Amino acid sequence: MVEIKTADELNKKFLREGMWPTIFCNGCGHGVVLEYTFWALEELGWDMDNVIFASGIGCSSRLPGYINADGLHTTHGRAIAFATGIKAANPDFNVIVFTGDGDCSGIGGNHFIHAARRNIDITVIMINNFIYGMTGGQLAPTAPLGSIATTAPYGNIEHPFDISNLACALGANYVARWGVSHPYQPIKSLKEGLQKKGFSLLEFLAPCPTAYGRRNKLGDIKKHWAWYDNNTILKEDYEKIMKYGTEEEKAQVKDKIQLGVFQDIQKSGFFESYEKLVNRLKEKETKAKGAKK
């Protein structure tokens, strides 16, 4: 296989003909996540006939439409449940779910929780832009306190959902959160998550200049992208500062969103366990037959 070196070649391989450019707004982070995913898949060298994408409703959920692969664009919040079925029908598939913060942690929260708990062998790429973008900027469960949305015109009073933290608590095998402005760590992390057996979650903080930015004094794309740099911190740095830093330094990073790999464990995935169960039943039956004879 010829190794792909440029974005042009990458696009020719992974994009569905005639679909690009995207419907995404100017300055939106979704396309970046898609490209990172392409690079990760390219480096893994997987047969794209065996990579199946599923998505729900929302901006993120339009992504499979741009990918030259089998894709199931489903109902709002249900993509993970659909993906569970796809994987069950053929555990050889690599199943990737693109979802958004509203889709995954709002309407689809329960499906997310249980797929993570069951350790279903799929990769969920959740693009978190703090808002319901496609429907025009309504309040999302991940929206920071005080942020403005069409349905929170006086500022959000609900505490935001930390979905990565939740996934860790549920015992997902791989959990990581990244931004979109620095490519190399996320691509490496995507590779790890995709290869991981069991449930992996990759959360991406992605700017939404139109629905979120304009209402939250971040309408300027550059300013919006810079907000993420100023308000995030690598998990390792955060921990170090919290341990060794001065009070002033601690106060500075206290409210920043941490990025990095939060969990990387090797619990057996659902389908691994299911196979073991099937084999156990087989053995038992063979033994019983032997005893009869």
Added chain:
Amino acid sequence: MIEFKDDWCKGCNICIDRCPVNALEESDRLNKKGVRPPQLKKDNKCNYCRLCELICPDLAITVIPEEIKKEDKKTLLSPIGGKTK
């Protein structure tokens, strides 16, 4: 060199903003969306770090280091605004 697919560009200028050596600028060209896609400055220190290529939300930038010969192939993907043919 850097190749820009003009009609894929939506004009966010993130590439210009993020270039570590400040090698990009808005061009004079107008694409069919009415935005000015970026271009390399005449005088630039581009070191082919590929950051612009990787963070372009619309996959419109391709960085081709001088040592790689560019194949003169047209992309299969036709830019028609996210709609099907």
Added chain:
Amino acid sequence: MKCKRDPKRIREVLGKKVQFILGDMACVYGGLLAGVSFFGGYPITPASEVAEGMARMLPRVGGTYIQMEDEIGSIAAVIGATWGGAKSMTATSGPGFSLMMENYGFAVMTETPCVIVNVQRTGPSTGQPTLGAQGDMMQVRWGTHGDFEALALAPSTVQECIDFTVEAFNLSEKYRNPACVMTDGEVGHLRERIIIPDEKDLKLINRVTATIDKKKYIPFTNSQTRKNCKVPDFATFGTGYRTYVTGLTHNEKGFPATDKQPDHERLVKRITEKITDDADKLVMVEKINLDDADIAFVTYGATARPAESAMEIARKEGKKVGLLRLKLVWPFPDKLITKLAKDVDKIIVPEMNLGQIVHPVKEVACKHCEVISAPKIGGEMHLPMELHKYLEGK
């Protein structure tokens, strides 16, 4: 598809040919005989025994059972599994069926074959969980939003729970539309003798999969391999066709075409017409004593049993009473009922609800004869003598 149907193994797991089993369990047997390899479900009375049976038997025939987090997830996983190449089903009852409506519509729109066993109970809401009723006969037809056609069978006996589950799979695979087995708490919790059909007597229909050249394949259009067939060929995920499947209005290639009126009309007309075109061929009824009947019961499911008893009592008294039992309730046999209405003076429609199927009967019959609804609610079947009273006029 990973799991291949192994007839010998299925029979080994099902056991003896003649058994005395629950109606719910019979749906499990029917599913296994049809070759189901994925079941996603959520416990609900009175349908839980279907899930329990599947949990016990599916791993032994190489299939996968997952207890999902709710009914929405169940039907979602079922649809996903179908695209992954499985024959898949779920089972539920009224409240769960209500939750499934969203993705029931998704299955219609994306032309995904799958089977829902609905062991009906009553409502509104949680109603009477342990008791049977025929609460969802209209929900299955009209419950999800938009225009669609339903495929719904109603078994009256435990044996029919097997036969109709197999038939539901056949219809579903043939038309690429979800099909429902509309049984109820009465039949579901009844034990009767069943005879497992021999392999040679099982006529299984499987979806026609895409074989055409990958560049020429069009996923959502008339079949490319069969003439005059509005059912598209199915490209299982992983077979290289790179299909995009969406619940949005899509063009023939499968891509969203949400703002285009002609695309929507073309799509929705095709997915309804593929069934309505065949409606006359699809009639499945049982006719008893109709040749000389003045009064006819039009009935289905559990209610057909007391109706038949009432008819027998009346016949012994010399009354000319007949019975038409709908095995396939949807699509509704319009022409047949119209003809019946011309032949009889009165049609009585007994149902375990306040009147659902009586409406389509009235729609086609009321010009020609009197149509009376004979409802009974509260979780009890009609007593034969209760139905007998309708023969006299109220």
Added chain:
Amino acid sequence: MKKEIRICGFGGQGVILSGFIIGKAASVFMDYNAVQSQSYGPEARGGAARSEIIISDEKIGYPRPTGVDILLAMSQESFDTYRKDVRKDTIIVVDPDLVKKHDIGQPVHKVHAQQIAESLGNKIVTNIVMVGAFTSIFGLLKTEAVKESVIDSVPKKFTDLNIKAFEKGLEAGKNAVKELQ
């Protein structure tokens, strides 16, 4: 011919299983049609449980009993609840240790099912003793067919115990009939 059988007791006594065995004996091991239905839900666990079987040589339409030809009761509460529609000619069988107040002005067959089961070492087979008693008292089903059905329906480990219980039940049934004569 159509016969309607009702078995009742408290939850956990195996009322449903006995109905299942009788229905299976009639329809799988003999040529009758049979349907068995049961009370379901909370009442089947704590309170009075009920299992009903219809046996007929014709097709069975309405699947619930409209009368009761034989009533078997294994608890006072269930006896009081489910004896309301017995006719004068209904055959009644009770375990007199469990249904102490059974004097209702018509003959009652007394089978000490639980005592017999305990003498066999396990109270759990009380229901099978009742099935045996039913077989000899009612006389509709062949002993062999019911026995086959018992063997087919209980866990393999306990086959012997259940056969013993069944046979003791047969005998107890015969004795109960004699007592009434």
